[in-house]
Amino acid sequence: MPISNAELAVIDAYWRAANYLTVGQIYLQDNPLLREPLRPEHVKPRLLGHWGTSPGLNLVYAHLNRIIRQRDRNLIFLAGPGHGGPAVVANVYLEGTYSEVYPGITQDAAGMRALFRQFSTPGGVPSHVGPQTPGSIHEGGELGYVLTHAFGAVFDQPGLVAVAVVGDGEAETGPLEGSWKGISFLNPQRDGAVLPVLHLNGYKIAGPTVLGRMSDESIARLLEGHGYEPRFVVGSDPAKVHAALARALDESFDAIERIQRRAHVDEKPRWPVIVLRTPKGWTGPHEVDGVPIEGTFRAHQVPLSGVRTNPEHLAMLEHWMKSYRPEELFDDKGRLVAQLSALAPKGHLRMGANPHANGGYPAVPLEMPDFTSYALTATPPGTEVLESTRQLGQMLRDIYAKNPTSFRLFCPDETNSNRLGAVFEGGGARCLVERTTAEDDHVSPNGRVMEVLSEHNCEGWLEGYVLTGRHGLFATYEAFALIVASMTTQHAKWLEASADLAWRKPVPSLNILLTSTCWRNDHNGFSHQGPGFMDTIVSKKGTVARVYLPPDANCLLSVADHCFRSQNYVNLVIIDKQPQLQWLDMTSAREHCARGASVWAWAGNTGDSGPDIVLACAGDIPTLETMAAAWWLRKNVPELRVRVVNVVDLMSLASPDEHPHGASNERFVELFTEDTDVVFAFHGYPGAVHQLLHGRPNAQRFHVRGYREEGTTTTPFDMVVLNRMSRFHLVLEALRRTRRRPPHADRLENACHAQLETHRAYVREHFEDMPEIRDWTWTAS
Secondary structure (H helix, E strand, O other): OOOOHHHHHHHHHHHHHHHHHHHHHHHEOOOOOOOOOOOHHHEOOOOOOOOOOHHHHHHHHHHHHHHHHHHOOEEEEEEOOOOOHHHHHHHHHHOOHHHHHOOOOOOOHHHHHHHHHHEOOOOOEOOOOOOOOOOOOOOOOOOOOHHHHHHHHHOOOOOEEEEEEEEOOHHHOHHHHHHHHHHHHOOOOOOOEEEEEEEEOOEOOOOEOHHHHOOHHHHHHHHHHHOEEEEEEEOOOHHHHHHHHHHHHHHHHHHHHHHHHHOOOOOOOOEEEEEEEOOOOOOOOOEEOOEEOOOOHHHOOOOOOOOOOOHHHHHHHHHHHHOOOHHHHEOOOOOEOHHHHOOOOOHHHOOOOOHHHOOOOOOOOOOOOOHHHHOOOOOOOOOOEEEHHHHHHHHHHHHHHHOOOOEEEEOOOOOOOOOOHHHHHHHOOEEOOOOOOOOOOOEEOOOOEEOOOOHHHHHHHHHHHHHOOOEEEEEEEHHHHHHHHHHHHHHHHHHHHHOOOOOOOOOEOEEEEEEOOHHHOOOOOHHHOOOOHHHHHHOOOOOOEEEEOOOOHHHHHHHHHHHHHOEOOEEEEEOOOOEEEOOOOHHHHHHHHHHOEEEOHHHOOOOOOOOOEEEEEEOHHHHHHHHHHHHHHHHHOOOOOEEEEEEOEHHHHOOOOOOOOOOOHHHHHHHHOOOOOEEEEEOOOHHHHHHHHOOOOOHHHEEEEOOOOOOOOOOHHHHHHHOOOOHHHHHHHHHHHOOOOOOOHHHHHHHHHHHHHHHHHHHHHHOOOOHHHHOOOOOOO
């Protein structure tokens, strides 16, 4: 049934109220309802905020309120133009959610004044749609990810619709362009729906947008090629735009309901998308100082910048705000009039109060299998060679089975490559809502392993998934994790800010597994050799950041169990997928992981005495080389007292003042002594360890060997040689740093150099490592 003119008039008034509140937040610190003439002192001394995108966001939000009420739909709202913060805050305030979450921001004149004063001011709220904004799961500070977050939010949420407003500047980014493919993974039998609203207002900060200059016909072909059914809403006449948007939303939700009623996926549905083309800075000043504003890039931020010093600008601001007729919108006490407040949905159906968006419904813990049941059987340390991540794959298979609607693996076409293929056993499959062929390997519309060759999509889907209360793992090659370093940074910042918001419920952690590491990408070459993503996580606050470097399969299983049970963290786990020596039985592995770092007494030879040198390691390949160095020293210099320390929780190196996992000073001395030199073999860039050790006793005694940006297509051992982290380099460093230099140290050093020369000649002749290197195993004597 077509919407009536009376209903459209109410929506228009609601839109005007939201626009009024948006402008007020950007400009005013007093006189919120303009009940007295506007004076310079009523205006903030610093004008911050973004007006240009806000009228479009307000328009969409107001119309969605009608959809929710009339159709009883469960909706969340994601603002891709993240600088439209004042618009979303305005709407959450109008619907009443904001005052419930922040009781000091009351729904009256005093509360409106407080709302205005807090925006983009010290001690207030930021200009972005951040975690401080109820109903948000999307930080728009960096553009490009709104659709990935929206799709992640609706996976396994059949009753949920995520409406994602995509700005036309944002639409130029690579991640957004790739994220249109989300509908190829959206199964209407078990998932919710995403309704994108592509908002074209023509400009970025200073230049035109690509899509803004394209014709409607070209945009239609583009979106249809992606598999969508576009509906266009175009114009600048509010009455006509209101009617067209109401019609487009009704048709879109009719289409969504038809798709979901079909309850089968014989072919990919054509999901709706709305293209909204309205002027940038719509309803704002048309011209300022003789220069056009509305509909140009000049409306992007603050259209009137000289309000406190220029009387003409001040008068224009007053005229602009009064053009929304606030006296019709708010009563004598400053409350939204009853007719308009009735437009907003009630209770949890309000988009700002939707539990999915405010930490999800209380996240149900995963039903976890006993991780010890996947343990490798006890053998002498360093004698059995196996692929550690293959054991994790078996654990993931059973997590899937126990949690069929609340766990997913996200992996860019690398599940088998990363040795996690056990997830396909027992009917598991890769999700793809496209045609399948007989040659496909475990591909089905009903699959729940999310493989797409886009790190942005995988990481963004997982963010949306965990922020709405479910659990998952993002697994990728180490070097390519840097593609999403900024996304993970934004998520970490979201968690940091959320920690101060009691009303936001805890969410499952963002778990990231990096395999195909720099040390074992000898076959792929220099481009695949980069451990820098770890530095991104190490730099984040200790309240949210965790980095684990398990040396073997049993430690990996213990760490994974902990990560999947945790909340409100970014957990980074790094271990290679290639066959590697196994070191600890499960009992020892659990104890080691619980401690974060341990002395491996069986690997050293100090007896009851203190060490002459400490060999420390963090990471699987550094552990291998350290163990081989300790073995070499025990064999050739038995009188030298060597202690071996393995670090699995990297943050245990940090001061407890900097990170909650930091070992106490007493525990730190227990591990590394107070004054003995430490030769530290590290998985990543050495600077990360030095950063963590700042403030520890005699930190200068730590001599870190790690990745030095040396690499090529070569052999596994040659990689550690090139980066001077080989067993022979560690032995040389130990002999140089030991407190008691052996009498025949010169001969031992020459032997190490000779081994390195022999290695260099051998690999160039035979194209593989020497047998004594590649077949080395640990022995106690």
